[in-house]
Amino acid sequence: MEHIFQSLAQFWEYTGFANCSWQNIVMIGIGIVFITLAIVKEWEPMLLVPIGFGMIVGNIPMFPGLNIGIYEDGSVLNILYQGVRQGWYPPLIFLGIGAMTDFSALISQPRLILIGAAAQMGIFGAYLLALLLGFAPNEAGAIGIIGGADGPTAIFLSSKLAPDLMGAIAVSAYSYMALVPVIQKPIMLLLTTDKERRIRMPAPRQVSQKEKIIFPIVGFLTTAFIVPSGLPLLGMLFFGNLLKESGVTRRLANTASGPLIDVVTTLIGLTVGASTQADKFLSGKSLLIFGLGLLSFVIATTCGVLFVKIMNLFIKDPAKKVNPLIGNAGVSAVPDSARVSEVVGREIDPKNHLLMHAMGPNVAGVIGSAVAAGILLAFLG
Amino acid sequence: MMRKRILLLLTLAAVCAGLRAQNVSDLILSEALAVPDSTGIVDEYGRRGGWIEIFNTSQGTVNLAGCYLTDDRTDLRKSIIPKGDLKTKLGPRQTTLFYASGNGNDGTFYAGFTIRPGRTIYLVSNDGRTIIDSLAVPADLPVGKSVYKTANDLRQIEFETQATPAVPSAGMPNIDMNAATKAQDMAEKDPHGFILSLVAVTVVFSALAILWFLFWLFFDRPAKKAAKATSVISSEAKGGVEKSAPSDEIAAVIALAMDMEQGGDVYAAIALAMDLYFSDTVHDAESFVLTMRPKEGTAWNDKKQNFRKLPR
Numbered sequence: 001m002e003h004i005f006q007s008l009a010q011f012w013e014y015t016g017f018a019n020c021s022w023q024n025i026v027m028i029g030i031g032i033v034f035i036t037l038a039i040v041k042e043w044e045p046m047l048l049v050p051i052g053f054g055m056i057v058g059n060i061p062m063f064p065g066l067n068i069g070i071y072e073d074g075s076v077l078n079i080l081y082q083g084v085r086q087g088w089y090p091p092l093i094f095l096g097i098g099a100m101t102d103f104s105a106l107i108s109q110p111r112l113i114l115i116g117a118a119a120q121m122g123i124f125g126a127y128l129l130a131l132l133l134g135f136a137p138n139e140a141g142a143i144g145i146i147g148g149a150d151g152p153t154a155i156f157l158s159s160k161l162a163p164d165l166m167g168a169i170a171v172s173a174y175s176y177m178a179l180v181p182v183i184q185k186p187i188m189l190l191l192t193t194d195k196e197r198r199i200r201m202p203a204p205r206q207v208s209q210k211e212k213i214i215f216p217i218v219g220f221l222t223t224a225f226i227v228p229s230g231l232p233l234l235g236m237l238f239f240g241n242l243l244k245e246s247g248v249t250r251r252l253a254n255t256a257s258g259p260l261i262d263v264v265t266t267l268i269g270l271t272v273g274a275s276t277q278a279d280k281f282l283s284g285k286s287l288l289i290f291g292l293g294l295l296s297f298v299i300a301t302t303c304g305v306l307f308v309k310i311m312n313l314f315i316k317d318p319a320k321k322v323n324p325l326i327g328n329a330g331v332s333a334v335p336d337s338a339r340v341s342e343v344v345g346r347e348i349d350p351k352n353h354l355l356m357h358a359m360g361p362n363v364a365g366v367i368g369s370a371v372a373a374g375i376l377l378a379f380l381g
Numbered sequence: 382m383m384r385k386r387i388l389l390l391l392t393l394a395a396v397c398a399g400l401r402a403q404n405v406s407d408l409i410l411s412e413a414l415a416v417p418d419s420t421g422i423v424d425e426y427g428r429r430g431g432w433i434e435i436f437n438t439s440q441g442t443v444n445l446a447g448c449y450l451t452d453d454r455t456d457l458r459k460s461i462i463p464k465g466d467l468k469t470k471l472g473p474r475q476t477t478l479f480y481a482s483g484n485g486n487d488g489t490f491y492a493g494f495t496i497r498p499g500r501t502i503y504l505v506s507n508d509g510r511t512i513i514d515s516l517a518v519p520a521d522l523p524v525g526k527s528v529y530k531t532a533n534d535l536r537q538i539e540f541e542t543q544a545t546p547a548v549p550s551a552g553m554p555n556i557d558m559n560a561a562t563k564a565q566d567m568a569e570k571d572p573h574g575f576i577l578s579l580v581a582v583t584v585v586f587s588a589l590a591i592l593w594f595l596f597w598l599f600f601d602r603p604a605k606k607a608a609k610a611t612s613v614i615s616s617e618a619k620g621g622v623e624k625s626a627p628s629d630e631i632a633a634v635i636a637l638a639m640d641m642e643q644g645g646d647v648y649a650a651i652a653l654a655m656d657l658y659f660s661d662t663v664h665d666a667e668s669f670v671l672t673m674r675p676k677e678g679t680a681w682n683d684k685k686q687n688f689r690k691l692p693r
Contacts, residue, residue: 110596117589124578131574138564205608211600219592226588364589371588375581380564
């Protein structure tokens, strides 16, 4: 009888109840909030459901040493986490993004590429602020990349520069990407006048297949020669796009943009979520990272919109003016930020469709954030 | 066709060979000691003698197996580094030591020659011909002193032989492994981050501006010129009345009119047909298997004809 009680007592020590702390409960609560937002509000469900559930998985209190935790060498979660830790999930996601992205909007109006560059100011604004708050340069660089509004890029760079902050940075980046409509709209309304919002842009010209095929090759050569450290992201992005546009590798493009990206997104979401173990995640630094992440989105949106306004000063022909409402789309967050341009534009003029125009700076933002990540890696890695 | 394939295979082989060579070429002979003093290290047999240190300058693991060590330019295959020993894999920025015992059969890490001052040691690739690196041992090298190569920091790839003989540091990289990281450098040189931000913003803008310029110059401008020329020709053909492309607004009006006139079903059918046409899914995927299905049953597929008649 005594042996039974001893066994039960021993078993109790292994249960989650015996090892639970309030921090675990808080993190599980955040995970449930993420899942709820994803299902009820449909905010980035593909990301928030795996991340939210991963948070719950990673914060189940457990007896250490059973080789099941994400930070315990050789455990299943730990093996899956290596894709995040070593930074090989993000390039695979970029391969899929490249195979899904149509760069026609960008090719037809090359001048919109520059908006994608202007919106990267958010990265460097957050970098400066993070340094001001006492973060080390490598940590500041990893935090700054949240402003690129690109989850895979944020994970890639933080895994190289500040692995300890990766959980907070990834969750922050994905959370704000989901909140793009909430963050960007007030800034866009604040910085533009009614007249500017009504600007109608000329319909983009039709892009030939030859241009679409040449774009990934020229784009890759140009960017990779300037920033070779962005090779994993840029190479995969343009390679995926070439698979799509070449027309002769449809099966490969379909796999990259379908099953492959789905598998990697599931794994990256789950493991990033699981990496937010309460003892590593709940800290003052994480709160600062969330604050800086929000600021970086604000700066990026502001710079994008203001850059278009400045561009318009140099455009004499009124028919060629650019609607500043597409400036926000310079942050990557494809295609959510372009959708925000469309929605805000139609609120004032229901017949003014900005989506196709906004897709130009939007995809330029993906390239821009990968280039920015490459520069930060070259300087701080 | 066959020629092309052979050419392709040869190119691939050349590329693979190049990659392999590039891999082993990251090795350097970083230090050598010819004559030890009484404090020199001893080998596994308890002997005190000369040694050669090899350093992997790359960021990847390099396998030394199959490479050669020699002190004779005319005999590059003098002492082979045996294959099949896992220890011959040299990690990034790691060193390994070879005892110059004069007998390569002593073990994996023993060279089949002794080091004599005034001679040059060569590290030869596993093809037995390509010299990867060499280290000249000065004729006046004092007893107990070694000759070595060093670099200013880990990022400097060019190692230089030091003229002054050093106190031997067998198995230790001759560079400062604890040199400041890039982030520490930046913290010192650019504490507020302005320089990095300025440089980075310039680079991002430059990269995308070059892309913009290339596409504007080679595609956008010619395309717009061609469109303008077509428009002029078209307007001239129609007696000077220019016909412009329908705007979004006109397209929306046409769509609404179609909807009202034809009804939702027809509109949906047109949309579906166009979608199928553009997505190239009009045709079914063919299985490439030919099947014959006669309407009438044959002796091969009609069950009735295959039933065995039971004897009554």
